[in-house]
Each structure stands twice: as C-alpha cells, then as structure tokens.
Amino acid sequence: MSSDFIQDRGQISVERALAEFRAGRPVRITGDGVSLLAVGIEGLNEDLAKALERKAADRARLVLPRARLRRLGAERGSAGIIALPEIDLKRVTHLSLAPDARLDAPVGCLQPLDEAALELARLSLVLPAVVTVSVSPDDPALADVVAVREADVLAYRQSQVRALRIVGRAPVPLEGAGETEFVVFRGGEGLRDQVAIIVGRPDLSRTVPVRLHSACLTGDLFGSLKCDCGDQLRSTVQWMAGNGGGILLYLDQEGRGNGIANKMRAYKLQAQGFDTYDADEILGFGLDQRRFDFAAEMLRQLGVTSVSIMTNNPEKIAALKAAGLAVVAEQRVIGRPTSENIRYLAAKRERAGHFIDIDSLSAHLPSRD
Structure with a gap:
C-alpha cells in the first residue's frame, strides 16, 4: 500500500498485533537482530504448542509479571521467566492461574523482547501470562505471522496520549x-x-x-x-x-484497567474468599493497572x-x-x-x-x- 495512506506504520503494526493477541494467535516481535513468537496462554492449545516447539530456536519460556511470580513464591522487582522444556498446557495453566500454585523451577531474567510480549498481553486485556520462543528473524515460514517491533509496543501507550x-x-x-x-x-x-x-x-x-x-x-x-x-x-x-x-x-x-473478562475472573476468586487485590495478584495484576x-x-x-x-x-x-x-x-x-x-x-x-x-x-x- 502506498505510504501516502499510512502515516504511522509502528502504531498500525501494534494495533494489528493487539487484534491477533486477543484472537489467541501468535505474534512475532522483532528488535536488534532478534525475533520471537509470543502467544497469550488464553490462546494456547495443543496444536499451537507443538507448532511453537517446532519453530523454537531454543527452549520455550513462560513469561509472568512480578505480581504472579510473587504469588508463586518468588519476591522479585520485575517480571521473569520460567523455562519450559516442553510446552505442557497443564503445567503452564497451573503456573499462570492456580491460586495454590507454587514454583516448580527457578525464575530467570527476561530475555530480549519478553517484556514487549507481556506488554502486548496487558494492552490486549488478556491474562498477563505469555509463552514465548526465540525464532530466526529471516524464517520465510513466518511471513504470514503479524510482526511488530519491540520499540513500537513499548511506546504505544504514550503515542495514544499524543493522538x-x-x-x-x-x-x-x-x-x-x-x-x-x-x-x-x-x-x-x-x-x-x-x-x-x-x-x-x-x-x-x-x-x-x-x-x-x-x-x-x-x-x-x-x-x-x-x-x-x-x-x-x-x-x-x-x-x-x-x-x-x-x-x-x-x-x-474496567476492573482497574484489567478488562471485564479478568474482572469476572477476579470476582470468582473473591467468591472463594480472596479480597479484591489478592484476587488480582493471583491473575498476575498489581494493585492498579x-x-x-x-x-x-x-x-x-x-x-x-x-x-x-x-x-x-x-x-x-x-x-x-x-x-x-x-x-x-x-x-x-x-x-x-x-x-x-x-x-x-x-x-x-x-x-x-x-x-x-x-x-x-x-x-x-x-x-x-
């Protein structure tokens, strides 16, 4: 399409990525010679898990925010990752959502582009838990996967204020x-x-x-x-x-910035006895988003x-x-x-x-x- 009709390609790519993320499809995030595929756990199924494992350049990882890691027993100042030797849906879901879950592996530091993947989840109003795998930036088989630059994702909120x-x-x-x-x-x-x-x-x-x-x-x-x-x-x-x-x-x-779906998840946890902030923490949210x-x-x-x-x-x-x-x-x-x-x-x-x-x-x- 002619550049006369597209003025801000970065913002457009983020908006397309948000639509894919909410639909449960993987998004390719790129930056500084590296690339990864990211998918929120809400969109993860057995077929997609196997496809991600086939494309992975190294071990897959579960990216979780600080609040969820704290709930799992890891006091950290930032988000972190849990290595996934295989993408086991039952394990991923348990670590991401279960109120009584505890860590079953060490928590590592974020790898390049992981924070952008977590930000896509937040912007999409889905659960802030993402599976990522590093992939080759030049893989032609990924040409049809919506791609977005890390810098554009991290700058998106402020660009919306200006717009x-x-x-x-x-x-x-x-x-x-x-x-x-x-x-x-x-x-x-x-x-x-x-x-x-x-x-x-x-x-x-x-x-x-x-x-x-x-x-x-x-x-x-x-x-x-x-x-x-x-x-x-x-x-x-x-x-x-x-x-x-x-x-x-x-x-x-809605829901202190978490979205209506996550608000209902929190309400269900409140019905089980958790207060409003503990319920949000179980889901991976801080006091207020x-x-x-x-x-x-x-x-x-x-x-x-x-x-x-x-x-x-x-x-x-x-x-x-x-x-x-x-x-x-x-x-x-x-x-x-x-x-x-x-x-x-x-x-x-x-x-x-x-x-x-x-x-x-x-x-x-x-x-x-």
Missing part, C-alpha cells in the same frame, strides 16, 4: 442533570473511546470540579452490591448539577487547567498533579455501604491507601434484623 482527539459531542440530558453535554475522545487507551461529561455550565477558566470515573459495568449499569461505583457515579453528577457544574471523565478502564495521563490531556483539550478533584484515590490526585494540572482542592465521594461491599471498601483503604472512613461506614450498614 487523543475529540470525535463527537452532543447534549444528553440526564435524570437530575438536565443540562449535560457528552464529549467523546478517541485514543488514550488503545482502541477505546473515552467520554467527558460536562454537567451544567462550569466556568472552565476557573477551578472546575472534576471526577475521574473508571467504567464499571456491574456497578454503574446493573447496580452491583459488590462495589460503590454506581453510587459514586450518580451522586457526583447530581452534586455537580446542583453546585454550578463540573466535568466527569468516564474512562474505559490504570493510567490517568490521558485523562489530564482530555481536560486540557476542554480548556481546564485547575481542578477540584472528587475522589478517594490518591493515585488520581498524584496523576493530575504530575501531568501539570493544578489540583487546588479535594472532595471525597462515598457510596452506600452494604454487607457485600464493606470488605471491598476496607481493602481499598488498607491495601491502596484510599481515603475511606470504614468505621463511619460500618456504623451505617443496614440492619439484618
């Missing part, structure tokens, strides 16, 4: 907030759109009340009792409507430079400050405590430092009488 742009806006009256405009941005988080909801007529040249709200399908739409997200969403919009307006950024970062640099860029494009942030999360406050916005005030947003979400709220306070008064909330739990 953020408004693609649509319209008034959308809401219950309790009749004067509301939705502004849709493209970019920031890969192939997903983001929404700014301008409530009322805030003076954008002054300090604006702002909430960064990560999408929660279960809480926002279905009223799940396991979290306080829906309450926070609706109470924020209603408060803004009655207090001069504000902006709510509705960010497509979200980024908020693109949220700051959304505000800048709307003309906002000074905010009064409505949040309990210190990470959101720090992120806006780090992005150069003036955070001149903070306001807490507390939902209704329930017997189903009180442990979740306590975990957010104890494990992630959220500003939540659990004792006060517990005193207002509904009676079981």
Whole structure:
C-alpha cells in the first residue's frame, strides 16, 4: 500500500498485533537482530504448542509479571521467566492461574523482547501470562505471522496520549442533570473511546470540579452490591448539577484497567474468599493497572487547567498533579455501604491507601434484623 495512506506504520503494526493477541494467535516481535513468537496462554492449545516447539530456536519460556511470580513464591522487582522444556498446557495453566500454585523451577531474567510480549498481553486485556520462543528473524515460514517491533509496543501507550482527539459531542440530558453535554475522545487507551461529561455550565477558566470515573459495568449499569461505583457515579453528577457544574471523565478502564473478562475472573476468586487485590495478584495484576495521563490531556483539550478533584484515590490526585494540572482542592465521594461491599471498601483503604472512613461506614450498614 502506498505510504501516502499510512502515516504511522509502528502504531498500525501494534494495533494489528493487539487484534491477533486477543484472537489467541501468535505474534512475532522483532528488535536488534532478534525475533520471537509470543502467544497469550488464553490462546494456547495443543496444536499451537507443538507448532511453537517446532519453530523454537531454543527452549520455550513462560513469561509472568512480578505480581504472579510473587504469588508463586518468588519476591522479585520485575517480571521473569520460567523455562519450559516442553510446552505442557497443564503445567503452564497451573503456573499462570492456580491460586495454590507454587514454583516448580527457578525464575530467570527476561530475555530480549519478553517484556514487549507481556506488554502486548496487558494492552490486549488478556491474562498477563505469555509463552514465548526465540525464532530466526529471516524464517520465510513466518511471513504470514503479524510482526511488530519491540520499540513500537513499548511506546504505544504514550503515542495514544499524543493522538487523543475529540470525535463527537452532543447534549444528553440526564435524570437530575438536565443540562449535560457528552464529549467523546478517541485514543488514550488503545482502541477505546473515552467520554467527558460536562454537567451544567462550569466556568472552565476557573477551578472546575472534576471526577475521574473508571467504567464499571456491574456497578454503574446493573447496580452491583459488590462495589460503590454506581453510587459514586450518580451522586457526583447530581452534586455537580446542583453546585454550578463540573466535568466527569468516564474512562474505559474496567476492573482497574484489567478488562471485564479478568474482572469476572477476579470476582470468582473473591467468591472463594480472596479480597479484591489478592484476587488480582493471583491473575498476575498489581494493585492498579490504570493510567490517568490521558485523562489530564482530555481536560486540557476542554480548556481546564485547575481542578477540584472528587475522589478517594490518591493515585488520581498524584496523576493530575504530575501531568501539570493544578489540583487546588479535594472532595471525597462515598457510596452506600452494604454487607457485600464493606470488605471491598476496607481493602481499598488498607491495601491502596484510599481515603475511606470504614468505621463511619460500618456504623451505617443496614440492619439484618
């Protein structure tokens, strides 16, 4: 295809690689004279495992993030690898997912391109566990496998922030907030759109009340009792409507950036007794995979430079400050405590430092009488 139609080949190659990764097909990652095939464990089957072994220039390896390795019993400061003399699906799945799994082999340092393979899994919102094999960069049999450069994968998130742009806006009256405009941005988080909801007529040249709200399908739409997200969403919009307006950024970062499928996996683990953060760690996730640099860029494009942030999360406050916005005030947003979400709220306070008064909330739990 003519270069007149393709301006950023690196970004396009990453987007094609993400589609392949989510579909469970292998991707070829290249860089500095080396090349590897990578496939997420979600896409691994017996036939693919045998094909990878046939192509491997050396021993296959399972690439796991720091959080999962910690769960397996290895305290490390970074991701690592476990050698695979053969790609045994049962062993790979056990090491990647089982709550009670423990290491059965030493953990090695990442080999060239392994970190890019793990980043593809994160960007694809699949489980962060990848099988990789080194291959010849010039193997003609791999010509049909989507290829992507390591540098392009590792630069993709920041390139999406730079590419953020408004693609649509319209008034959308809401219950309790009749004067509301939705502004849709493209970019920031890969192939997903983001929404700014301008409530009322805030003076954008002054300090604006702002909430960064990560999408929660279960809480926002279905009223799940396991979290306080829906309450926070609706109470924020209603408060803004009655207090001069504000902006709510509705960010497509389901499950603290892990995606809806992984969120449901974590919910299943929570039903077995694990708290929200332990469940995520079992799946290979840290405390929070979200980024908020693109949220700051959304505000800048709307003309906002000074905010009064409505949040309990210190990470959101720090992120806006780090992005150069003036955070001149903070306001807490507390939902209704329930017997189903009180442990979740306590975990957010104890494990992630959220500003939540659990004792006060517990005193207002509904009676079981």
